[in-house]
Amino acid sequence: MQGKHLTQKERFYIEKRRDNGVNQSTIARELELPRSTISRELRRNTDAAFxxxxxxxxxxxxxxxxxxxxxxxxxxxxxxxxxxxxxxTHLP
Known part of the structure; x- marks a missing residue:
C-alpha cells in the first residue's frame, strides 16, 4: 500500500473530532484511513506543552x-x- 500525506482538511477534521472526544479508530473509519495513520499523526504532532x-x-x-x-x-x-x-553500479 502506497502512503499518502494527510491534507489540511483531514488534519482539521481530526482536530475537531478529537475536540469532541471521538477515538482514533472512529476517526480512521470516517476518513477511510488506517488507524495507524491517525495514531502516528497524533503522536508526531500533539504538543505536550499544550x-x-x-x-x-x-x-x-x-x-x-x-x-x-x-x-x-x-x-x-x-x-x-x-x-x-x-x-x-546497480542499474542493468
Whole structure:
C-alpha cells in the first residue's frame, strides 16, 4: 500500500473530532484511513506543552518542515555524487 500525506482538511477534521472526544479508530473509519495513520499523526504532532492538545495548523507546519527537510536538494553535493555513483553500479 502506497502512503499518502494527510491534507489540511483531514488534519482539521481530526482536530475537531478529537475536540469532541471521538477515538482514533472512529476517526480512521470516517476518513477511510488506517488507524495507524491517525495514531502516528497524533503522536508526531500533539504538543505536550499544550496539555496534549492537537492543532491542525501546528501539525501542517511540522509536516511541511519534515517534507522540506527530506528533499534531495538538501543533501550536500558530494553526498549526492556518492549516492548516484552507487546507484549507477546497480542499474542493468
Amino acid at each position: 496539555n496534549g492538545v492537537y492543532s491542525c495548523r501546528r501539525a501542517e507546519n511540522l509536516a511541511r518542515g519534515r517534507r522540506q527537510k527530506a528533499r534531495p536538494d538538501n543533501v550536500e553535493p558530494h553526498i549526492q555524487d556518492v549516492i548516484l555513483q552507487a546507484l549507477s
